[in-house]
């Protein structure tokens with residue numbers, strides 16, 4: 001079953017002066033449990049598309065159905081709540097609240113959701129354990145490496161039990177070793193917990209881990225290739 | 233949770249927060265201390281006015297107050313004073329002859345008011361005698377006849393000293409003009425130089441002798457054990473003494489009571505202006521903070537923090553910042569006030585000017601307790617008002633744009 005269905009999605013910037021089609025009539029569907037990478041040259045529309053999928057930006061035309069809800073019809077207030085309950089985000093940087101520890105950053109999302117203390121505590125520890133940071137639970141972001149920060153961000157994104165996780169260039173600021181560890185963790189979560197990941201990247205080693213690769217160019221889909229990697 | 237994050241955020245840029253807190257602290261400390269000096273001066277002026285000049289309640293013949301003609305005296309004044317002294321709330325009563333006249337020395341003359349008193353009873357009601365310096369005699373300490381106690385200011389004007397003789401001229405209640413020589417045995421110096429220049433004190437018994445036993449009583453003055461019982465006693469006396477005019481100190485000296493109420497408002501105006509000025513600094517700092525945290529705020533909204541929570545967080549940060557400065561300011565100023573009120577601040581270099589307005593040259597700063605309560609509310613309000621602009625700015629952020637900034 002498709003959890004996301006995009007039809008005729010377009011985004012035009014500066015429509016009146018010098019129109020730029022960041023996205024130009026994209027049709028795409030994603031299924032539960034995917035591990036999908038969006039690639040394409042700089043300016044091809046990857047960020048624009050992920051922002052639309054996450055309800056952070058509104059399209060110029062087209063529809064985005066997430067679990068039978070057309071999110072293009074939601075108000076900004078409804079969207080915030082929708083994001084909180086359905087979508088996990090991992091950004092390129094500035095993911096964490098600097099004054100909170102790793103544990104508190106993960107817990108924060110559940111506090112916003114109104115989850116009770118016992119459940120929060122238990123889930124926070126499980127999640128930090130699953131990203132391999134059980135020795136850093138009380139450390140603040142500025143004492144964590146970039147890779148560790150991104151792992152906390154993944155744990156934070158998972159905390160709300162979202163339908164899928166969007167990650168725009170999550171490894172762009174990481175060295176190759178940290179990037180590899182992060183990807184392994186994401187892959188493991190996808191394999192073992194059936195977590196859906198949709199991420200973008202410029203890094204060919206990251207692309208290689210994906211099971212489906214969607215290539216964008218000039219706001220259009222150039223190719224959409226699914227592969228069956230060994231071991232999955 | 234928002235509460236804790238907001239509090240932690242205050243300390244993210246310690247130097248900047250401390251600068252804002254220090255400016256609030258200093259502004260408020262200065263303001264509160266200034267206010268305490270003003271309040272202290274006024275309280276002292278009123279206290280010394282009551283103690284030296286007016287007492288709590290006075291009784292007169294209503295006609296007397298129109299032109300201060302001594303023929304309008306209080307009939308049976310001594311028995312009335314006796315009745316009043318039996319009221320339990322009354323601490324002490326005295327009766328006075330008040331006669332308008334002239335004082336003349338070989339050098340000069342001046343219009344004055346002669347107070348004919350019974351020194352023993354007078355001292356229980358008025359503490360003017362305590363303002364006589366040791367070097368300037370006493371308050372009818374010997375039994376010699378025709379002694380006069382005058383103010384320092386009048387002594388200077390008449391160019392007379394202790395033991396000098398002055399001539400008092402006055403018209404008695406019988407219409408006859410009297411004249412007698414008195415020798416100066418005491419020179420008082422209250423905080424009110426106008427009072428000191430226009431009042432001389434003699435024994436009523438001396439006046440009786442000069443006038444052949446005809447000197448009436450124009451004034452009955454009393455002090456109460458507790459100034460809160462002024463209205464009750466005033467009311468009781470009004471019904472007991474129908475033909476006479478009973479007045480409390482505020483009626484007698486409207487200037488004094490006006491100063492009290494004017495100062496009560498002025499205090500809040502001064503503090504309000506200071507807080508208003510500080511608010512600009514707070515708004516500026518918070519705008520800077522919102523600007524710096526654009527990406528983080530965008531991220532928070534992206535992951536699902538509602539606008540009302542973002543608004544509340546910025547609000548709380550501003551209030552914390554303001555409140556911390558405010559509390560330190562209040563603590564610091566109350567310590568300062570406690571320190572200076574023990575020994576007073578000596579302004580005797582400027583005292584000649586102050587004395588003319590009836591102020592003491594030594595000031596004991598003083599602040600009403602309720603001021604701190606009201607000020608706390610004002611500080612929180614300042615925090616809330618200063619937070620509105622930055623918090624609204626934060627709300628206008630769109631998550632995508634906030635995150636996109638590279």
Ligand SMILES: Nc1ncnc2c1ncn2[C@@H]1O[C@H](COP(=O)(O)OP(=O)(O)OP(=O)(O)O)[C@@H](O)[C@H]1O
Pocket residue numbers: 013014020021022040041042043044045046047048049
């Ligand atoms: N706010 C904006 N205003 C105007 N044009 C924009 C805006 N945001 C993006 N664009 C344009 O839309 C196009 C797609 O941008 P987008 O950021 O989605 O590309 P991208 O694939 O994420 O690129 P990169 O790999 O560099 O991150 C680009 O041509 C970009 O210049």
Ligand SMILES: [Mg+2]
Pocket residue numbers: 046047048168
């Ligand atoms: Mg991009």
